[in-house]
Amino acid sequence: MSASNIWISDLTHYYNKKQKSPTLDNINLSIPKGQLTALIGRSGCGKSTLLQMMAGLLFPSDGAVRINGQTIVKPSAKWNMMFQKPSLYPWMTVRENAALGLVFAGTYKEKADRVEELLDMVGLKEHKDKNVQQLSGGQQQRVALARSLATEPEILLLDEPFSALDAFTRTALQTEVAQICHDQNITMVLVTHDIEEAVAMADKVIIMSHNPGKIVGEKDIPLHYPRDRSSKDFATLKEELFAEFEKIDLEKQRELEAMAS
Amino acid sequence: MTTAATITPKAGWFANAMSGYGKMPLWMQSATNATLGMTILLVLWWIGGLLIASNPDTEAFANFAPGPTLVSLWHLIESGTLWETIYSSLYRIIIGLFWGIVIGVPVGVLVGYFLNFRQVANMPFQFLRMISPLAWMPIAVLAFETWDQAIIFLLAMATVWPIIFGTAHGVQRIDPNWFRVAKNLGADGYQMLRRVIMPAIAQDVFAGIRLAIGVAWVVLVPAEYLGVTSGLGYAINDARDTLDYDKLAAIVVVIGVIGYLLDFIAMKLIKRYSWHVE
Numbered sequence: 238m239s240a241s242n243i244w245i246s247d248l249t250h251y252y253n254k255k256q257k258s259p260t261l262d263n264i265n266l267s268i269p270k271g272q273l274t275a276l277i278g279r280s281g282c283g284k285s286t287l288l289q290m291m292a293g294l295l296f297p298s299d300g301a302v303r304i305n306g307q308t309i310v311k312p313s314a315k316w317n318m319m320f321q322k323p324s325l326y327p328w329m330t331v332r333e334n335a336a337l338g339l340v341f342a343g344t345y346k347e348k349a350d351r352v353e354e355l356l357d358m359v360g361l362k363e364h365k366d367k368n369v370q371q372l373s374g375g376q377q378q379r380v381a382l383a384r385s386l387a388t389e390p391e392i393l394l395l396d397e398p399f400s401a402l403d404a405f406t407r408t409a410l411q412t413e414v415a416q417i418c419h420d421q422n423i424t425m426v427l428v429t430h431d432i433e434e435a436v437a438m439a440d441k442v443i444i445m446s447h448n449p450g451k452i453v454g455e456k457d458i459p460l461h462y463p464r465d466r467s468s469k470d471f472a473t474l475k476e477e478l479f480a481e482f483e484k485i486d487l488e489k490q491r492e493l494e495a496m497a498s
Numbered sequence: 499m500t501t502a503a504t505i506t507p508k509a510g511w512f513a514n515a516m517s518g519y520g521k522m523p524l525w526m527q528s529a530t531n532a533t534l535g536m537t538i539l540l541v542l543w544w545i546g547g548l549l550i551a552s553n554p555d556t557e558a559f560a561n562f563a564p565g566p567t568l569v570s571l572w573h574l575i576e577s578g579t580l581w582e583t584i585y586s587s588l589y590r591i592i593i594g595l596f597w598g599i600v601i602g603v604p605v606g607v608l609v610g611y612f613l614n615f616r617q618v619a620n621m622p623f624q625f626l627r628m629i630s631p632l633a634w635m636p637i638a639v640l641a642f643e644t645w646d647q648a649i650i651f652l653l654a655m656a657t658v659w660p661i662i663f664g665t666a667h668g669v670q671r672i673d674p675n676w677f678r679v680a681k682n683l684g685a686d687g688y689q690m691l692r693r694v695i696m697p698a699i700a701q702d703v704f705a706g707i708r709l710a711i712g713v714a715w716v717v718l719v720p721a722e723y724l725g726v727t728s729g730l731g732y733a734i735n736d737a738r739d740t741l742d743y744d745k746l747a748a749i750v751v752v753i754g755v756i757g758y759l760l761d762f763i764a765m766k767l768i769k770r771y772s773w774h775v776e
Binding site: 292294312313314317318320322324326327328337338340341342368370384388 | 673675676678679680681682683684685686689693694697698771773774
């Protein structure tokens with residue numbers, strides 16, 4: 238059993254005081270070190286909000302997020318975030334974009350080789366001097382991945398980073414990122430509403446329901462990497478997760494009916 | 499042009515010429531067109547000169563024609579007086595533009611970034627922008643000790659608005675995710691300014707500066723009619739008083755050429771800092 242390095246305790250969050258039910262309701266969670274944990278749920282369940290709190294981009298109304306025992310007070314390049322959009326800087330080349338975190342830290346001169354290696358690893362060897370606007374969506378997200386990894390983060394937070402890509406690129410990147418997580422021993426948290434993606438990438442899936450946003454279940458995915466998407470085990474796990482979601486929806490519906498009557 | 503290119507050489511000189519034009523590379527076509535435009539302008543000027551000379555009422559102004567003008571221009575260049583004149587005007591433009599930028603860029607950032615500031619500033623700025631910079635002359639003369647300072651003030655008043663609006667436009671186009679990503683990668687305030695904000699808005703700032711140069715160059719000449727004894731505007735007024743119409747026309751040519759060059763430089767800067775890939 239590996240140790241955790243993100244702890245979330247008694248976390249509750251309201252975006253504004255007039256809200257009837259909280260965006261996040263009494264969340265308790267620990268994320269295991271060096272593994273990939275997926276947070277899945279319908280839109281509005283607060284999974285992205287929770288992820289932004291782990292990044293230090295948002296702060297909870299109540300409760301705390303701690304990384305290695307310390308409460309997060311600001312963003313840090315030690316725990317990086319990848320967004321749905323690559324959000325590259327269009328006036329820079331591929332290399333300049335990937336190096337930006339190191340430039341901010343003032344360590345680019347010493348670690349220039351790392352940027353080259355990462356760009357080779359994500360398959361952009363031939364494109365390093367191109368302007369990022371000349372790249373495809375998948376290639377742009379690869380630049381963003383290299384940029385996130387360049388600062389040698391302990392934790393990588395993934396906010397649906399593959400959802401805007403075509404199916405082939407998405408599948409390839411899912412496999413690569415899960416591989417990187419285990420090869421480089423980086424703790425990853427993936428937010429997604431794609432059950433297949435969760436089964437393909439995660440060691441553990443946390444299931445959230447919405448209104449109020451809370452954790453309603455979790456499931457280990459004990460498959461080896463690289464994962465065979467056509468295997469029977471893969472299909473079974475996917476079905477089980479689907480079934481969980483249907484159960485949640487059914488309960489929600491009953492609740493609503495009970496309230497109405 | 500493809501159809502012209504297929505016509506046989508026997509079809510006559512015009513078709514020949516068109517066929518040759520069609521085969522030219524694009525840059526040569528555009529150079530040919532530019533030359534054509536300048537030739538038309540020169541011909542019109544020349545015809546105008548002939549008309550003025552042929553009419554007994556306007557005969558006295560015959561020196562406006564291209565011939566005398568170009569001779570006079572040569573004398574101005576040879577004697578060196580032209581350089582002092584140009585220097586005085588460029589000095590005022592540059593200092594005026596300097597103040598326009600120093601005031602306009604930070605104000606533009608505020609207007610672009612803060613909705614409240616934009617709402618507060620919008621009406622007064624649109625109102626002030628519409629006032630001819632020359633209308634500030636009486637106030638400028640009262641407020642400043644020298645004519646030079648007064649003219650620089652007018653130029654700053656002319657340049658500040660396009661720079662404010664250009665900068666604000668640039669800031670509004672910044673993708674909020676650029677801030678989020680930079681923050682996440684550990685950028686501090688200075689790095690955010692240097693690596694994200696400045697490169698993001700540079701092209702819009704220079705677009706504002708280009709417009710500002712255009713306005714300032716137009717305002718400069720009438721501003722120099724007043725008080726000062728140097729600069730291109732003064733030279734025009736002086737030539738009129740001494741009935742040196744060829745010299746007057748030569749100065750007009752110089753104003754056109756320098757204006758074109760300033761605009762060209764500004765355009766190059768916009769291109770240099772533009773990050774849109776077509």
